[in-house]
Amino acid sequence: xxxxxxxxxxTHSIFRVCHxxxxxxxxxxxxxxxxxxxxxxxxxxxxxxxxQKLQYLRGLCERKNEESIDMAKKLEQQVELEQQARDCYAExxxxxxxxxxxxxxxxxxxxxEDENDPIMHGCGIRTSIRRDLLLLENQLPLFILSTLYxxxxxxxxxxxxxxxxxxxxxxxxxxxxxxRTIDKRQGEHLPHVYHMWRTSGLPKTPSATELDCIxELDCIxELGCIPTMSSACRAIAQESGVSFRAAQGxxxxxxxxxxxxxxxxxxxxxxxxxxxxxxLIAYEQHRQIRDINYFTDYTAFMDYLLNSSxxxxxxxxxxxxxxxxxxxxxxAQMFNKISDHIFKNVNAYCDKSWNIWMAKLKREYFxxxxxxxxxxxxxxxxxxxIAQTVFSILSYTKQS
Numbered sequence: 001x002x003x004x005x006x007x008x009x010x011t012h013s014i015f016r017v018c019h020x021x022x023x024x025x026x027x028x029x030x031x032x033x034x035x036x037x038x039x040x041x042x043x044x045x046x047x048x049x050x051x052q053k054l055q056y057l058r059g060l061c062e063r064k065n066e067e068s069i070d071m072a073k074k075l076e077q078q079v080e081l082e083q084q085a086r087d088c089y090a091e092x093x094x095x096x097x098x099x100x101x102x103x104x105x106x107x108x109x110x111x112x113e114d115e116n117d118p119i120m121h122g123c124g125i126r127t128s129i130r131r132d133l134l135l136l137e138n139q140l141p142l143f144i145l146s147t148l149y150x151x152x153x154x155x156x157x158x159x160x161x162x163x164x165x166x167x168x169x170x171x172x173x174x175x176x177x178x179x180r181t182i183d184k185r186q187g188e189h190l191p192h193v194y195h196m197w198r199t200s201g202l203p204k205t206p207s208a209t210e211l212d213c214i215x216e217l218d219c220i221x222e223l224g225c226i227p228t229m230s231s232a233c234r235a236i237a238q239e240s241g242v243s244f245r246a247a248q249g250x251x252x253x254x255x256x257x258x259x260x261x262x263x264x265x266x267x268x269x270x271x272x273x274x275x276x277x278x279x280l281i282a283y284e285q286h287r288q289i290r291d292i293n294y295f296t297d298y299t300a301f302m303d304y305l306l307n308s309s310x311x312x313x314x315x316x317x318x319x320x321x322x323x324x325x326x327x328x329x330x331x332a333q334m335f336n337k338i339s340d341h342i343f344k345n346v347n348a349y350c351d352k353s354w355n356i357w358m359a360k361l362k363r364e365y366f367x368x369x370x371x372x373x374x375x376x377x378x379x380x381x382x383x384x385x386i387a388q389t390v391f392s393i394l395s396y397t398k399q400s
Contacts, residue, residue: 011038012090014039014139014190015286021278023339028275029282033125037140038100053110060113060152062109072105074151076273083149084305101106107149108140112161130169131272136279136286137190162187166197191283198280201253232304233311235260244318254296257300265314270324274334279337298387303339306332 016039017029035046061068082101086093093100111133132138140160149161187193238244247254247263256263261371267273306312312328315321322329 013088014137014141015090016137017279017282018285021282021285025278025337028278029135029137031132031135031138032128034129034140036111036133036279037147038089038095038103039091041095041103041138047269048055056110056113057106058174060109064152069107071109071139071151072101082305085141085144095155104140104144105148105377106110108144109152111140112145112149112164126272127272131275134169134191136191136193139191140190142193145190162193165193167189169194169197191279195280195283195295199252199292201251202294210222233314236305239312244315244320252298261386263322266320266322268322268324269331269334274338288357298339299335306335308332349354 014037022029031040031043031046033046034049035041035043039048044191057068059073081224082097085104086100086238095103141150145165146161149164187196233244237244241260243261245257245261245263249265251265254263254265277295277299281299282297283292305315309332312321312323312331316328321331325331
């Protein structure tokens with residue numbers, strides 16, 4: 001059994017979503033129309049796009065005046081390309097070399113090929129493709145896509161594939177910010193490229209969360225009561241006089257709090273927003289280096305603010321949320337449900353009587369230096385009293 005197990009690779013970057021996340025909302029992690037890579041290969045529900053992939057490959061070969069088998073040979077000739085690709089997957093990939101490389105060729109060429117197919121622009125298919133390309137389990141290694149792109153691009157095309165991918169998601173999402181830079185050498189797959197692009201400018205190893213900018217309210221002395229608030233945004237505005245405003249930028253680094261105004265980047269909430277956030281959070285949770293949790297923190301931050309349709313209305317009127325779902329309550333529930341697993345461990349911690357007692361002790365007796373000194377003096381006095389009593393008993397016993 002041990003002889004048949006391949007050695008563990010430190011380069012795993014494409015994972016299956018862990019079971020407890022997948023069970024919360026299966027649809028968020030499963031493709032709607034497009035399967036990419038070995039994890040979801042062969043799904044009968046996605047046969048239509050398998051035919052489209054072959055159409056794209058044929059069109060690419062005709063454009064390059066080259067046989068598909070010649071292109072496959074070029075891909076095969078890349079040194080250690082296949083094993084390097086297999087090592088990117090956390091699970092062992094069973095298909096033999098020929099089938100594995102064929103799958104890489106067909107799926108990869110579909111992604112990198114520039115198409116002018118009017119069918120792909122109708123009936124919401126483009127939106128579904130964009131959504132499916134950001135699913136964590138639905139990936140090819142980025143270096144495979146870059147290799148295929150370099151093999152198939154024209155003589156006047158000087159862009160790297162990472163630039164093309166960033167531009168694609170940028171345009172598709174209607175983001176006006178077009179000048180962000182990312183480290184193209186470190187890209188693992190499309191969700192990673194998208195994650196780097198969205199978090200560009202944030203520190204790689206933050207000492208504290210960049211989103212910790214909300215002023216504390218007297219009505220929220222403990223984290224555990226946040227989810228029970230009926231309207232957090234309205235409470236913040238009414239009780240603390242904080243105003244909300246859409247930030248000029250669109251990155252997470254653009255969240256700022258100054259002079260009583262909380263600036264938050266505008267967010268388009270569409271049909272695929274929940275799937276996008278869930279997969280980006282899953283990516284952060286599966287990273288081998290888990291010191292960057294920007295989307296996890298951002299979602300918890302929005303969950304803090306949005307507990308009802310009234311909260312969504314506050315941010316929508318401030319042009320922070322652009323609600324394309326129509327129902328404000330649906331938006332609030334979306335963020336509340338995404339953050340369920342985040343607060344689960346927090347609530348379990350808070351439910352322990354020892355932790356509650358310690359929190360109460362810290363809040364009531366250690367909230368200031370003077371309170372601490374008074375408690376310390378009381379403890380010293382108590383110890384001295386106990387010592388005096390013990391010595392008195394010992395002295396009496398000795399005399400007896």
